[in-house]
Amino acid sequence: MNPFWLSIGVAVIALIIVITIGLCVCFWMNRWRGNVIALLDAIITLPLVLPPVVVGFALLMVFSPGYAFGGWLEKHNLGVVFSSAGAVIASAVISFPLFYQTVRSALQSVDHNIEDVARTLGASELRIFFTISIPLAWKGILTGSILAFCRAMGEFGATILIAGNIPGLTRTMPLAIYSYVEAGQYMDAFELVIYICALTLALLSGIHLLTKASMFRNIERS
Amino acid sequence: MITFSFTVARPTIIVKADGVLPSGITVLTGQSGSGKSTFIKSIAGLVKPSTGIIRYDETTWVDRDRKVWVPAQERQVGYMPQGNIVFPHMSVEKNITYSNRGTPKICDELLVRLGLEKYRHTKAGRLSGGEQQRVALGRALYSKPTVLLLDEPLSALDWNLRKQVRQELMDIIREWDVPCLWVTHDESDVAAVGDRHWICEAGIIRTGCICKHT
Numbered sequence: 440m441n442p443f444w445l446s447i448g449v450a451v452i453a454l455i456i457v458i459t460i461g462l463c464v465c466f467w468m469n470r471w472r473g474n475v476i477a478l479l480d481a482i483i484t485l486p487l488v489l490p491p492v493v494v495g496f497a498l499l500m501v502f503s504p505g506y507a508f509g510g511w512l513e514k515h516n517l518g519v520v521f522s523s524a525g526a527v528i529a530s531a532v533i534s535f536p537l538f539y540q541t542v543r544s545a546l547q548s549v550d551h552n553i554e555d556v557a558r559t560l561g562a563s564e565l566r567i568f569f570t571i572s573i574p575l576a577w578k579g580i581l582t583g584s585i586l587a588f589c590r591a592m593g594e595f596g597a598t599i600l601i602a603g604n605i606p607g608l609t610r611t612m613p614l615a616i617y618s619y620v621e622a623g624q625y626m627d628a629f630e631l632v633i634y635i636c637a638l639t640l641a642l643l644s645g646i647h648l649l650t651k652a653s654m655f656r657n658i659e660r661s
Numbered sequence: 662m663i664t665f666s667f668t669v670a671r672p673t674i675i676v677k678a679d680g681v682l683p684s685g686i687t688v689l690t691g692q693s694g695s696g697k698s699t700f701i702k703s704i705a706g707l708v709k710p711s712t713g714i715i716r717y718d719e720t721t722w723v724d725r726d727r728k729v730w731v732p733a734q735e736r737q738v739g740y741m742p743q744g745n746i747v748f749p750h751m752s753v754e755k756n757i758t759y760s761n762r763g764t765p766k767i768c769d770e771l772l773v774r775l776g777l778e779k780y781r782h783t784k785a786g787r788l789s790g791g792e793q794q795r796v797a798l799g800r801a802l803y804s805k806p807t808v809l810l811l812d813e814p815l816s817a818l819d820w821n822l823r824k825q826v827r828q829e830l831m832d833i834i835r836e837w838d839v840p841c842l843w844v845t846h847d848e849s850d851v852a853a854v855g856d857r858h859w860i861c862e863a864g865i866i867r868t869g870c871i872c873k874h875t
Contacts (some may be wrong), residue, residue: 552742555707556797558733559740560760560804570759574750 440607442615443634449523449611451592453530457587461538462580466568469546482527486646487536491596494532498601502528525602528611538587545579578653582646589639663808663840667713667723669699676700680859681809686841688851691861697844698743700866701810704842705740706733736813737762739801739809739839743816747793747800749786753777756785756796760804771799774833780801790818791826798830802837806815809834809841815850827853 440448448521464483468476486494500506502520504513512518549572557567573580595613602609604618612631618627664684676696679793681706691697692768702708704715706722709730715723722731733740748756758768772778775795780788785796794814801809815823831854834841843854851858860867 457820515821543812550744550746552746554746555702555705555733555742556740556746557739557759558707559705560800561734561735561737561762563734570751572747628729 442612446611453591484536495600496595521603529597530594534587534590536582541583545576549575563661664716667710670711676864685856688855689859695861696864711797739806741811743813748786753780757799763803
């Protein structure tokens, strides 16, 4: 698979994982009143501020066949090191905090009175989350998803450590750019740079246009 | 009939309440920050009292000594908080039928009575402030509430709309004959709405004053 489509595929699968786990974590974090919430929040956000290569090293320690969990995965033919699955895991871990922080803020900004009304009407917390919180925070969820997708597509440091740089298997666009530059093939690298910039720019502009369109719709209604 | 005797201690305020909420409309007034909303939320099951009891007839909703706590989902109270409190992304019909306690017949009756029949499939967020208040009341009544708790239901409305919407809400509440606690900081609501008047002063709920009902 060429680096462009491999990057898209890896980012899409990583995004699906991030959205699924991210919404569950946000649901739990926004409703839990425990004292360790600040610590958990910091741990979840850590990959956003750490150098990706540090995250990659941590992932390697977890998934490497030389260690307990990685060895167990390898024994059951589920090894992720030097495979596309490794690239997906690296992208998901790196982009997760971006999704989590954006979505959590969006969910926190939903008027709690509306959720309280739903409680008095007999709705369970899960029903409130899916029928009230998520629909009212959709803009934040969409923004978080696009940011996470862009970040996943541009992931380099963690990916190269856990998945390597195998052409057709784990060589995503950032890794291909690195390889081309190293080999002195600047035009090939430039082509990929244009692709990744254009796609990211289009997606980020999409967020802006969507938010603007939604704002105009609200003004028209009022 | 709701019987209560409880204290809510929060970092910013201490609310003490002791009394009985009978049928009819009871108006609770008090200055901003005096603890009115905390009191009403305690009855609704959205705030946990630190000590004391809350009972509805023979059912105990809260008894901190015996560690009894009935969550808001099981109390069957109709609650209208301050501000724009419809589910703006849902149609008027979906708003009213959000609770699973009512029937389609009740929904039809409410839509007609509240003058919302023509907006049945309109998103509630698109309605005017007064119409949204009616949707919120309909939604609360559809859930067959044991008591209606209205926290400044007119606060989001322009002053010229308030009198009209107040009369509409009052008429419907009396028709449905549900005990109602109406929280307001507008003194003009006291005589116009209530059968009795309670006052909240620095977190103490003073019950017992009878209003001149007009």
